[in-house]
Amino acid sequence: MRKKSFLIFHDPHAPVEEKTLNAQEIAQIEAAHEAGKKDRIDALIRQQMGIEIPKVSTEEDQLTYLWDLAYSMNVRFRKDPTREELFAAVLDKRTDGMAKHLEGADEETAKAIKGKLEYETRRLQSELPRIVTEAEVKAAKEAAAARVAGPDGAVWQEIVRMVQDESIVDENAFKEYLRTTFRQANQKYLRDFGWNVYGIVTSKAKLPDLTYRPSRTSESTVRFKDGRADRLGINAPTKRTEWDVLQAKPVDSGERSATLWVKIADGAWYKDGHFGGHLQVTCATAEGQWIDSSNGWVRPQSSKGDPVTFYDMGPYYEIWQKDRKTGRPLVVQDDYLRFADSGTPGKFNLQDAAWS
Structure with missing residues (x-):
């Protein structure tokens, strides 16, 4: 339940539902991760052997x-x-x-x-960067692979083989292998290499975070419009200008389009992400008044009107006067907020205040 004040912003481009990965996409990511383990281990061995493979440079x-x-x-x-x-x-x-x-x-x-x-x-x-051709890079990779697979890379390949051995069933078994195989203090570099390989072998694929994160702008934020305390909407300039005849240019009029901050002040309820109650203004403009509508247009008024319901749609909220069964959805009409008698409910998101 939102116990603090919050602002509302229009989010028309929010997706209808959160994007998720299907089983096939997850399998492809995991397969690519597993396939890449050998390259990562080979890179570790090359690092230990001081082998560098140049990049193409022109x-x-x-x-x-x-x-x-x-x-x-x-x-x-x-x-x-x-x-x-x-x-x-x-x-x-x-x-x-x-x-x-x-x-x-x-x-x-x-x-x-x-x-x-x-x-x-x-x-x-x-x-200057040395010019390196694709043929040179290919030759360097082949030479490196030969060295890694040869006598020079034998000790590193043996550690990799042991880490991947079926006898290493868990971390404790791996620790025991290191303890009994590389006992000497001067073999710490071998133990460190083993841990690095173990980290690669046991790593899991990291799935992308596809969670939708709303992005509020000044234009999308619900504000008091036209320098009045009884008009609410979006695309309101944070400050207003007027034409100065003497200076022959626009100047700051001193009027501000304040952001609307509200809280659930009475009849609060919460269930399955949805919540509602009577909305009260908490910002300096129209502070203490209640959010309701006149002929559908949303505005503050001195008396408590209908409650408001916020339906959690995942990526966004639908906001209704009363509820879906008996009320009207909130929409943006000509940049003003209105509870419409018909039409598609608008998409909105909320941002909590740091103060209560």
Whole structure:
């Protein structure tokens, strides 16, 4: 039961029902997770053996590196420069424009300048991402697989085999295996590797969280509209402007479209996620008044009117004057709230206040 004040916002795009995974989708996710375990274990072994597999890298990656470097150094260059032009601009910035002093320099000075330029060129060239082809990556993977499967990887493969052995039925059995197999203090790296493999082998697939999470905006929030305390709706500006003749521009009028905050103040009930009762305004605008309607239009009034029911539809709420059997659903009509005599109930969501 909501014991604190809450605001209401229109949520027309809320799904009719929460999306869930069917059995086939769950099976596919779990199968992909199981299939990926071998790759993750192989990656662990390569890490232990100091084997690195490069990623494909092209001249585009070098250009991106030079772009980032140029921006960090405040290098000026023409629009859409080539890789060579960007390289030259960065080099010129690094050497403080040393190249322009070559002309007219004596032999000894020119030699020193050229030496410095050659050194900085080699240094910058060495910083660029190395170009790696798909063929090189494929060859590196094959060579790594051969090393892992060979004598160098034997100790790691044996630990993997033992972790996957049927005799390791639970964590206690695995602990006993480590305790009796790797007793020495200097074998901690082997025990750590075993734990990492055990974590992969026993891991379960993580299913995606498909829960719908409403997102409130200023425009979707129910507010007092038109600077009046008896009109409620959405798409109300948080502050209003008026035209200033002297300044010939719009200025803040001082009027505010306050957010409507309410609470169940009388006749409260709750069952299976649904709840209801008489709604009372708790914000400064129209504080203490009761939510009801006049000719269907929702507005605060001094006397207590009909109760309101909030039906929990999962991703959203339907709000009804009275209830579904005897009342009318809340809708948004021309950006104003109305309990309609007919039509599809609107979709709304709620946000609790931090204060009661």
